[in-house]
Amino acid sequence: MSSPSVILGIETSCDDTAAAVIVDGKLASSVVSSQQIHAIYGGVVPEVASRAHEKWLVTVVEKALADAGVSKSDLTGLAVTHGPGLIGSLMVGVSFTKALSVGLGIPFVGVNHLEGHLASLMLTDPAPPFPHLCLVVSGGHTQLMQIDGFASYRILGATRDDAAGEAFDKVGKILGLEYPAGPKIDQLAAGGNTAYHAFPRTRLKGYDYSFSGIKTSVLYYLNAFPEKERDQILTDSMADVCASFQEAVVDMLVAPVKAAIRETGVKQIGLVGGVSANSRLRARMKQLTDSVGGALFVPEMTLCMDNAAMIAAAGHVRLTQNESSPLTLTADPALKLI
Ligand SMILES: Nc1ncnc2c1ncn2[C@@H]1O[C@H](COP(=O)(O)OP(=O)(O)OP(=O)(O)O)[C@@H](O)[C@H]1O
Ligand SMILES: [Mg+2]
Known part of the structure; x- marks a missing residue:
């Protein structure tokens, strides 16, 4: 029997310090240390983020190894986010991994x-077909995007x-909520009236x-x-404003997906990235895929936000294909997917 592949993934592209272990393609552990300090600044402060990564990365990696029940000597490969993201934050993860x-x-x-976000779907059961x-x-x-196979991507819009x-x-x-406001708006909107105010929906060709239009229209309103x-x-009708805003964003997100299903004939739909945690978006996407006889694939909540499990999952495939990076690899804040 061949020895197992044990991959350690590392993610430090923004304000989450994360490490995860994948053994023979199966997730064995995932640890995320979120930097709360940015909330007081109303957004991520790059310098503060890099320092926190440097401070916490070793602890996070050690916990990921311990949770997976493996030691450093069991590792057969490493995967690290090298872009896009904040340069200082990326450099911590890349240098550590090298x-x-x-x-x-x-x-x-x-x-x-x-x-990585796309590969988070490889950790859902079942994973979406190509x-x-x-x-x-x-x-x-x-x-x-249309995903025809691993690393075979087409950007539709x-x-x-x-x-x-x-x-x-x-x-x-604008509403006076703490950063990041997505989860709070989602929570408040659950008790609000989506028809309270009709914010305009921008639909491009x-x-x-x-x-940008919806953001400005909330401000003008x-x-x-x-x-x-x-x-x-803001005191009496915060939930209604949140529900109306969220409904408009969800309408704008869903409309092109509906058109793409119609035009490509592909009915298997993945939903990834931090906003895929949004309960209304998940519900509306499910309604859409059900209505066309398709299926919706969404990562479990902990894998929607930044995490290293998704980086280890993508790394596992690349390393299995005998791909590896040279020590000259650098962090690239503007790295393009295609
Ligand atoms: N329930 C939710 N509803 C709406 N938005 C949400 C929800 N949960 C998280 N978000 C939003 O998700 C975003 C964070 O997602 P993620 O961590 O994937 O982004 P990022 O890593 O900063 O960006 P990128 O992946 O593009 O580099 C934030 O803007 C946050 O407000
Ligand atoms: Mg992300």
Whole structure:
């Protein structure tokens, strides 16, 4: 019997320090240390994020190994996010992984963070068959893709301005909510009226998205009231404003997917990235795939947000194909998927 493949994945592209172990393609552990400190600044402070990664990465890796019941000497390969993301944050993970690779004498592979989000679907049971369409909705990206096989990607459409997660966070800031506001808006919207206010839906030709308009319209809607009245709305009708805003974003996200199903005939749909945790988006995407006799594939909640399990999953495939990265690999904040 051949010895098992034991892959350690490392993710430090933004403000989550994460490590995970995959044994023979199966997830054995996943540890994420989220940096709460950024909430007081209303957004991620790059310098603070890099320092926190450096401080916590060893502890997070040791916990991932212990949770998986393996030691460093059992590892057969390493996978690390090398872009896109914050340069200082990426450098911590990449440098650490290169050093570990040399120290242990095992190969490592650089993984694109977005490929990681797409690979999170490989950890769902069952995983979606190829081809499938995938809506990538995160803090930095909004893309509708057709996935024909591992690393065989076609971008059908993408946002021309803000990402969906960015829209949630920016509108959250306008509403006085803590960063990141997506989860809070989701929670508040559950008790609100989606028909309270009709925020405009931007629908571009083809499969592209735009979310800058909705952000501005929330701001204009509130600023149209005198300060006292505005404060009253935020006190009495916060849930309704959140529900109306969220419904508009979900409408805008779902419409191009519906068109793509019609035009490509592909009915197996993946939903990945931080915003895939949104309960209303999940429900509406499920309604859509049910209505066409297709299927929706969404990672479990802990794998929607940034994590290293998805990086290890993508790395596992690449390393199994005998791919590895050279020690000259560098962090690339603007790394493109294709
Ligand atoms: N339940 C939710 N509803 C809406 N948005 C959510 C929810 N949970 C998380 N988000 C949003 O998801 C985003 C974070 O997702 P993720 O961690 O994948 O993004 P990122 O890694 O910063 O960006 P990228 O993956 O594009 O580099 C934040 O904008 C957050 O507000
Ligand atoms: Mg992400």
